[in-house]
Amino acid sequence: MNTDLFTxxxxxxxxxxxxxxxSWDQExxxxxxxxxxxxxxxxxxxxxxxxxxxxxxxxxxxxDAKPKDDDEKAMVRxxxxxxxxxxxxxxxLVKELAEAQSHALSAWRDAREKKDFALFRxxxxxxxxxxxxxxxxxxxxxERYDALLENYEPGMRVKRLSxxxxxxxxxxxxxxxxxxxxxxxxxxxxxxxxxxxxQWKFTMSLLEAMGFDLDAGRQDKSTHPxxxxxxxxxxxxxxxxxxxxxxxxVFSTIHEGGHGLYEQGFDPKHVxxxxxxxxxxxxxxxxxxxxxNVIGRGRAFxxxxxxxxxxxxPSQLSGVSVDDFLREVNRVERSFIxxxxxxxxxxxxxxxxxxxxxxxxxxxLQAADLEAAWNQKTKDLLGxxxxxxxxxxxxxxxxxxxEFGYFPTYALGNLYAxxxxxxxxxxxxxLEKSISDGELAPVKRWLREKVHGEGFRFDAEALVTRVTxxxxxxxxxxxxxxxxxxxxxxx
Amino acid sequence: MNTDLFTxxxxxxxxxxxxxxxSWDQExxxxxxxxxxxxxxxxxxxxxxxxxxxxxxxxxxxxDAKPKDDDEKAMVRxxxxxxxxxxxxxxxLVKELAEAQSHALSAWRDAREKKDFALFRxxxxxxxxxxxxxxxxxxxxxERYDALLENYEPGMRVKRLSxxxxxxxxxxxxxxxxxxxxxxxxxxxxxxxxxxxxQWKFTMSLLEAMGFDLDAGRQDKSTHPxxxxxxxxxxxxxxxxxxxxxxxxVFSTIHEGGHGLYEQGFDPKHVxxxxxxxxxxxxxxxxxxxxxNVIGRGRAFxxxxxxxxxxxxPSQLSGVSVDDFLREVNRVERSFIxxxxxxxxxxxxxxxxxxxxxxxxxxxLQAADLEAAWNQKTKDLLGxxxxxxxxxxxxxxxxxxxEFGYFPTYALGNLYAxxxxxxxxxxxxxLEKSISDGELAPVKRWLREKVHGEGFRFDAEALVTRVTxxxxxxxxxxxxxxxxxxxxxxx
Numbered sequence: 011m012n013t014d015l016f017t018x019x020x021x022x023x024x025x026x027x028x029x030x031x032x033s034w035d036q037e038x039x040x041x042x043x044x045x046x047x048x049x050x051x052x053x054x055x056x057x058x059x060x061x062x063x064x065x066x067x068x069x070x071x072x073x074d075a076k077p078k079d080d081d082e083k084a085m086v087r088x089x090x091x092x093x094x095x096x097x098x099x100x101x102x103l104v105k106e107l108a109e110a111q112s113h114a115l116s117a118w119r120d121a122r123e124k125k126d127f128a129l130f131r132x133x134x135x136x137x138x139x140x141x142x143x144x145x146x147x148x149x150x151x152x153e154r155y156d157a158l159l160e161n162y163e164p165g166m167r168v169k170r171l172s173x174x175x176x177x178x179x180x181x182x183x184x185x186x187x188x189x190x191x192x193x194x195x196x197x198x199x200x201x202x203x204x205x206x207x208x209q210w211k212f213t214m215s216l217l218e219a220m221g222f223d224l225d226a227g228r229q230d231k232s233t234h235p236x237x238x239x240x241x242x243x244x245x246x247x248x249x250x251x252x253x254x255x256x257x258x259x260v261f262s263t264i265h266e267g268g269h270g271l272y273e274q275g276f277d278p279k280h281v282x283x284x285x286x287x288x289x290x291x292x293x294x295x296x297x298x299x300x301x302x303n304v305i306g307r308g309r310a311f312x313x314x315x316x317x318x319x320x321x322x323x324p325s326q327l328s329g330v331s332v333d334d335f336l337r338e339v340n341r342v343e344r345s346f347i348x349x350x351x352x353x354x355x356x357x358x359x360x361x362x363x364x365x366x367x368x369x370x371x372x373x374x375l376q377a378a379d380l381e382a383a384w385n386q387k388t389k390d391l392l393g394x395x396x397x398x399x400x401x402x403x404x405x406x407x408x409x410x411x412x413e414f415g416y417f418p419t420y421a422l423g424n425l426y427a428x429x430x431x432x433x434x435x436x437x438x439x440x441l442e443k444s445i446s447d448g449e450l451a452p453v454k455r456w457l458r459e460k461v462h463g464e465g466f467r468f469d470a471e472a473l474v475t476r477v478t479x480x481x482x483x484x485x486x487x488x489x490x491x492x493x494x495x496x497x498x499x500x501x
Numbered sequence: 502m503n504t505d506l507f508t509x510x511x512x513x514x515x516x517x518x519x520x521x522x523x524s525w526d527q528e529x530x531x532x533x534x535x536x537x538x539x540x541x542x543x544x545x546x547x548x549x550x551x552x553x554x555x556x557x558x559x560x561x562x563x564x565d566a567k568p569k570d571d572d573e574k575a576m577v578r579x580x581x582x583x584x585x586x587x588x589x590x591x592x593x594l595v596k597e598l599a600e601a602q603s604h605a606l607s608a609w610r611d612a613r614e615k616k617d618f619a620l621f622r623x624x625x626x627x628x629x630x631x632x633x634x635x636x637x638x639x640x641x642x643x644e645r646y647d648a649l650l651e652n653y654e655p656g657m658r659v660k661r662l663s664x665x666x667x668x669x670x671x672x673x674x675x676x677x678x679x680x681x682x683x684x685x686x687x688x689x690x691x692x693x694x695x696x697x698x699x700q701w702k703f704t705m706s707l708l709e710a711m712g713f714d715l716d717a718g719r720q721d722k723s724t725h726p727x728x729x730x731x732x733x734x735x736x737x738x739x740x741x742x743x744x745x746x747x748x749x750x751v752f753s754t755i756h757e758g759g760h761g762l763y764e765q766g767f768d769p770k771h772v773x774x775x776x777x778x779x780x781x782x783x784x785x786x787x788x789x790x791x792x793x794n795v796i797g798r799g800r801a802f803x804x805x806x807x808x809x810x811x812x813x814x815p816s817q818l819s820g821v822s823v824d825d826f827l828r829e830v831n832r833v834e835r836s837f838i839x840x841x842x843x844x845x846x847x848x849x850x851x852x853x854x855x856x857x858x859x860x861x862x863x864x865x866l867q868a869a870d871l872e873a874a875w876n877q878k879t880k881d882l883l884g885x886x887x888x889x890x891x892x893x894x895x896x897x898x899x900x901x902x903x904e905f906g907y908f909p910t911y912a913l914g915n916l917y918a919x920x921x922x923x924x925x926x927x928x929x930x931x932l933e934k935s936i937s938d939g940e941l942a943p944v945k946r947w948l949r950e951k952v953h954g955e956g957f958r959f960d961a962e963a964l965v966t967r968v969t970x971x972x973x974x975x976x977x978x979x980x981x982x983x984x985x986x987x988x989x990x991x992x
Binding site for chain 2: 020021024025027028031032035039040041042043044046047048050051054055057058223224225226227228230240241243244245281282
């Protein structure tokens with residue numbers, strides 16, 4: 011490959027890594043008074059990144075790329091596309107968006123506090139207009155939402171996604187109804203306290219068991235758990251420790267550990283290149299959800315780990331069986347808040363947001379009508395009456411960032427996870443047995459070989475198709491839910 | 502000031518801050534396997550910094566600066582000088598130095614391990630040649646060492662420094678001899694263990710007492726203590742905790758706390774400008790040494806803190822009086838290793854290095870003769886026979902980085918500290934009483950008003966002259982030593 015091009019690509023990856031470090035630090039160790047300074051540093055780094063990416067010389071080098079093999083072709087393709095999308099947006103629009111985001115964020119906080127959507131409404135409208143303008147600048151064939159999806163899920167299109175999500179809607183509602191007719195699991199944690207140090211110790215033992223390399227990553231604490239870091243040898247997870255909500259740390263760690271294994275699993279030969287990244291948010295999320303939900307809320311996993319967990323909290327868990335525990339961690343409940351939803355109802359929260367976003371971007375729904383539309387859909391999909399905007403239309407921060415097109419990637423994560431799990435179960439002999447022995451290496455090994463190591467050589471659906479023999483589908487997910495919850499709830 | 506110029510200055514300060522973050526992280530939280538990746542990220546950031554600094558447009562903007570007041574004049578002057586020095590060194594020389602440093606560092610490690618200076622010798626010679634070439638590129642009036650000093654101590658010159666350091670040599674030797682004739686203090690820590698958690702707690706209480714703002718900074722652990730961070734609201738100290746060397750954490754923390762208060766003490770109106778930095782390494786060091794040695798090894802300080810320290814370690818310190826403790830922490834001893842030296846002998850270690858460096862840079866001494874020259878000077882100055890290069894010419898890492906001109910700043914720190922202390926004692930009424938009550942706020946307040954808040958508005962000696970009424974002198978330091986050690990050793 012053209013040396014100038016290769017060097018610039020490495021420089022951009024280094025800058026992205028440093029942005030990752032500064033962002034991680036912001037959520038973990040940054041002194042309180044340094045917030046404004048850090049925002050300025052991040053803006054400077056992002057400005058430099060953008061300048062180096064849109065540099066006309068990079069355009070020339072890309073035109074004269076001379077990739078020598080498939081890997082280099084992928085590097086050039088990914089970088090070229092990133093640059094192409096960046097140059098299409100005029101700096102004035104970038105700036106206008108940044109300002110609108112900043113105003114929208116404080117309006118969103120204010121509106122939540124005062125429980126008044128009207129305070130946020132003009133900002134959503136503004137962000138929608140800007141995002142529609144950006145979609146037009148990027149280009150699309152009549153469906154603006156496609157151009158936005160491309161930010162998070164390259165290659166995905168509305169005409170591919172909509173049928174799958176509306177199928178999900180149809181299939182999930184009766185499952186939820188069936189579960190709802192059964193008595194709920196008993197609450198086994200209520201009124202108990204779980205020492206944060208012991209929780210921390212347990213989460214570290216989980217990361218070790220998952221094969222997360224602590225010489226190439228770390229875990230710290232933050233208000234909102236996330237996965238960040240600076241590269242495949244420096245992957246940083248966070249978790250949070252609530253004395254009265256012990257499951258929070260356990261499942262945060264498994265979830266972020268799943269993301270982390272993906273980041274650590276890129277091929278070392280792709281280090282400092284554009285290939286050492288996941289092809290989409292949805293595929294990334296498939297890894298966290300596969301570990302958190304499919305494995306980490308499964309019977310095999312806890313048949314090994316529950317005795318260890320109970321040994322750390324002998325009084326709190328005395329008289330609690332592994333069955334009680336499994337029913338607790340798989341409690342299904344209609345609820346208002348997406349981030350607290352179980353894996354059965356979760357996708358209904360996504361369908362709700364997707365359907366609204368699509369109509370907003372298409373211009374069929376106005377910000378003025380958004381709150382009413384939200385409440386109506388919550389009733390239709392979840393059977394719940396929204397009482398206040400905090401548990402309704404203002405619950406998520408995404409729209410305050412102008413992030414339209416992001417939500418569906420969570421559902422894609424669930425669907426891809428189920429399909430990958432099905433294939434893994436077929437290809438890895440003795441998988442359940444191995445997991446129930448606490449031996450998780452075969453899971454990591456299979457994922458690394460089939461998914462992680464490929465990096466961004468293919469788009470997400472193409473990669474999933476290579477691995478599972480089929481593309482995006484809800485069949486495996488629905489089959490998985492029916493099997494698992496059929497057993498748990500006796501339906 | 503010209504807006505482009507101001508923006509570029511802020512950008513450079515942001516980049517310097519981010520380099521500070523990545524370097525801090527490297528010594529504190531970076532996963533082991535990420536070392537090569539971090540080196541690449543730092544090289545990228547430094548390359549960008551250099552490119553933005555030497556950008557021809559910045560030269561134009563500096564030429565058309567239009568500073569509106571003294572502060573802006575200082576900003577322009579500092580940035581202009583930094584840029585001027587950067588553009589004078591061709592990129593080929595920068596690169597050659599970086600490579601020579603990298604080879605010299607591994608040769609230095611190897612030579613230390615094999616106790617063979619010859620392995621390091623050609624690398625010193627190479628680095629000397631490169632540094633002489635750089636001195637010539639920067640320009641000087643016949644004394645190349647001046648151009649190197651300028652890296653660390655802007656404005657300082659050999660003809661100013663040499664008489665002071667040779668005066669120090671003359672005055673220190675008889676003081677050391679007099680102390681040497683007295684019985685040494687008894688060893689009060691031998692064979693005892695000090696819990697690291699309790700040590701940590703004590704160091705944090707010291708930082709709090711010093712007025713170090715933990716909302717604008719933090720303390721962590723690292724192998725070698727240092728002060729870093731990303732700006733005046735984000736100052737990061739490190740310390741280290743050895744169970745059998747309890748004084749290490751105490752005095753590291755006070756030392757770095759002194760540096761840290763300087764960094765936190767710049768004027769907030771200078772944030773993200775070139776003025777928000779110390780004018781020299783020597784003046785920076787004066788702050789750490791004033792706190793560590795003058796205050797932190799003083800009777801007033803420990804009359805308040807010793808009971809608290811003893812309460813944390815009741816069995817280890819039972820039967821130890823504050824006098825025993827003071828004699829222990831002010832033990833004077835001829836020793837081989839600079840970093841372990843007490844404040845009386847310390848400057849002799851600096852004189853030794855300065856005299857050698859000056860002759861090396863002048864070309865009067867060759868790398869081939871450096872080991873013998875070192876050993877001879879150790880005998881002359883300290884009365885010790887060097888037995889191996891690890892306790893001799895290979896003890897410090899500085900020359901492996903090609904850092905010639907750095908060592909004298911440590912001595913300047915001691916001298917400036919004594920002069921500032923003398924003036925502070927005169928100007929702040931009840932200072933000793935206040936310190937002995939554990940009330941250190943008047944010290945911080947005076948230093949902030951007189952020194953820290955000025956930032957880099959003046960060169961170090963000019964600033965010290967404004968504050969104390971006199972420039973660089975060893976009078977105050979020698980008087981301080983005589984008073985303090987006269988009392989401690991009864992001489």
